[in-house]
Amino acid sequence: MTYDHDAESLKCPKCGHEDNPSTARKCEICGQPLQKSKPNFLLIGGTIVVLGLGTGAIAFKDQLPFLSGITSGASSPISSFLGLLGNNQVSDRLSRGDKLLFPELVTPAKEAGAVAFAAGDFATALTQFESSLQEQRNDPEARIYLNNAKVGTNPSFTLAAVVPIAESPNPALEILRGVAQAQEEMVAAGIPVQVLIADDANEADLAVQVAKALVADPSVIAVLGHGSSDPSVAAAPIYTSGQLPMIAPTSTSTDLTQLAKGEDGVNYIFRTIPNDQFTGTALARYALTTMGKKNAVVFFNPQNSYSQSLKDAFVSTFNLEGGSISQEVDLSQGNPAETVATATGDLIVLLPNSDTFEPAVAVVKANQKKLPILAGDAFYRIESLQQAGAELEGAILSVPWHGQASPNAEFVSTSTALWGGLVNWRTALAYDVGQVFRSAQTQANLTPSGDPSLRSAFAQALAQSDFQAAGATGTIQFTPSGDRNASVLLLTVQPGSTSGTGFDFAPVK
Numbered sequence: 001m002t003y004d005h006d007a008e009s010l011k012c013p014k015c016g017h018e019d020n021p022s023t024a025r026k027c028e029i030c031g032q033p034l035q036k037s038k039p040n041f042l043l044i045g046g047t048i049v050v051l052g053l054g055t056g057a058i059a060f061k062d063q064l065p066f067l068s069g070i071t072s073g074a075s076s077p078i079s080s081f082l083g084l085l086g087n088n089q090v091s092d093r094l095s096r097g098d099k100l101l102f103p104e105l106v107t108p109a110k111e112a113g114a115v116a117f118a119a120g121d122f123a124t125a126l127t128q129f130e131s132s133l134q135e136q137r138n139d140p141e142a143r144i145y146l147n148n149a150k151v152g153t154n155p156s157f158t159l160a161a162v163v164p165i166a167e168s169p170n171p172a173l174e175i176l177r178g179v180a181q182a183q184e185e186m187v188a189a190g191i192p193v194q195v196l197i198a199d200d201a202n203e204a205d206l207a208v209q210v211a212k213a214l215v216a217d218p219s220v221i222a223v224l225g226h227g228s229s230d231p232s233v234a235a236a237p238i239y240t241s242g243q244l245p246m247i248a249p250t251s252t253s254t255d256l257t258q259l260a261k262g263e264d265g266v267n268y269i270f271r272t273i274p275n276d277q278f279t280g281t282a283l284a285r286y287a288l289t290t291m292g293k294k295n296a297v298v299f300f301n302p303q304n305s306y307s308q309s310l311k312d313a314f315v316s317t318f319n320l321e322g323g324s325i326s327q328e329v330d331l332s333q334g335n336p337a338e339t340v341a342t343a344t345g346d347l348i349v350l351l352p353n354s355d356t357f358e359p360a361v362a363v364v365k366a367n368q369k370k371l372p373i374l375a376g377d378a379f380y381r382i383e384s385l386q387q388a389g390a391e392l393e394g395a396i397l398s399v400p401w402h403g404q405a406s407p408n409a410e411f412v413s414t415s416t417a418l419w420g421g422l423v424n425w426r427t428a429l430a431y432d433v434g435q436v437f438r439s440a441q442t443q444a445n446l447t448p449s450g451d452p453s454l455r456s457a458f459a460q461a462l463a464q465s466d467f468q469a470a471g472a473t474g475t476i477q478f479t480p481s482g483d484r485n486a487s488v489l490l491l492t493v494q495p496g497s498t499s500g501t502g503f504d505f506a507p508v509k
Helices: 041-062 077-085 108-118 122-135 140-151 169-188 204-215 229-241 276-290 305-320 336-342 354-367 382-392 409-419 425-443 453-463
Strands: 009-011 035-037 157-163 193-199 220-224 246-248 269-271 295-300 324-330 347-351 373-375 396-399 469-471 474-476 489-495 503-507
Touching: 108 122, 108 140, 122 140, 140 169, 140 193, 157 169, 157 204, 157 425, 169 193, 169 409, 169 425, 193 204, 204 220, 204 229, 220 425, 220 453, 229 246, 229 269, 229 305, 246 425, 276 305, 276 347, 276 373, 276 396, 295 305, 295 336, 295 354, 305 324, 305 347, 324 336, 336 354, 347 354, 354 373, 354 382, 382 489, 382 503, 409 425, 425 453, 425 469, 425 474
Parallel strands: 157 193, 157 220, 220 246, 246 269, 295 324, 295 347, 347 373, 373 396
Antiparallel strands: 009 035, 396 489, 469 474, 489 503
8 A cells, every 4th residue: 555645644543553544534544544644654653662561561461360451562663564554454463473463563683584584594584583472472473483494495284364463463462362372382392383473353244254365375384263253154154165174262252152153064163162051051040049130121232243142042941941131232222331220131241242341331330330241251351350350240251261261281380381371261262162073173183285185184173072172171072063062260350469460360169
């Protein structure tokens, strides 16, 4: 994309990206409305570096228990700006190590590593990525590229990891930490695996384009992704028609369960996280049997597949087993917090997606602990404790994993040592995708040949009734639909010192 430097352009107030006023009104990077400005590339690039440094320092300090913050690193303003600017084509959103996809994580050594990687100088790339990790130990992008450089031009498998970098960089980093840890263990064990990182910006349309690009790449044997349910549901048919297995670590919508198999009769869609039916059922039964609550007010987003799916699962179980829903409130419309004052139920159930998290927090604050609260895993984030820890005290959340209740203590200790802090559920479930890949490769005796038939063989291995893998979250087995056959975990919010907010998530005893 080119600009007339003397003409007035539109600038994103959030990330600093600029576009031509005749062709764009929303930022193509983060979706924010654009504002008029005179372009100043050096200023924007410098601002990105400052914001990256500040965000990283704050995130690492305040979010250490969940290790979800972007870390800091010195970088040139021009390179940081161009890193954001270049992400407008699908090819610019894919990297094995030749491009840096997280502008806030750029260091001089990492830039040098990417240049060397692009030139095929893997020895230099390896050295530079190692040097960058000395500055930023919890940078999974650098660690993945480091391991890709170790594999180099040797015959290898390629696992594509699709994450929402442009829209949700912290969750993307959380997922990639699990990917990087699993890859490092495989490479150390002699299993040559390269990881291709892809950014779908959490957009369904872009996810489809990324999926088509991955299907067209014969070296890709499987896909880890996508980061949330809407892009996963949109991309899944592309993978199925291309006979490319997709294993979702964090997409829970039951819509994935209902997708058709491939023309060859093979299922190509799997996930390592329990679907929303497990979560909704667990919350409903806890409300009815443990809390003795029979009348719920449910807040959700009907425009989002995950939120709608979780609401349907909760409501169906709650109604079937003796409860009733007094009101369903759309979190995406108006001021849902106003509903709390006139609520007639004895329980508030919060099932937002990421886009409606803030309105859901407003509901928590408006409630002022008058009614007990149940919530989905969208509330399992440091921001919940930072913004409404006191008001959330005693709330019950249904989540897929927590370090204090992990069935795999070795993963907890290893990941803590690797990343310098406790990891969260996204990291654990992404790591599990790597374990699934490793087990399927071993059980099916697959070798890296570049033959596209490996994809189908890999999917068939996962579909075997006796398939299992040992993951961070326990034994991984799949139902015929590709769903994870597992239970969920209930957490409560209580006073504590681990998170640095005065409140912590802790397993319900």
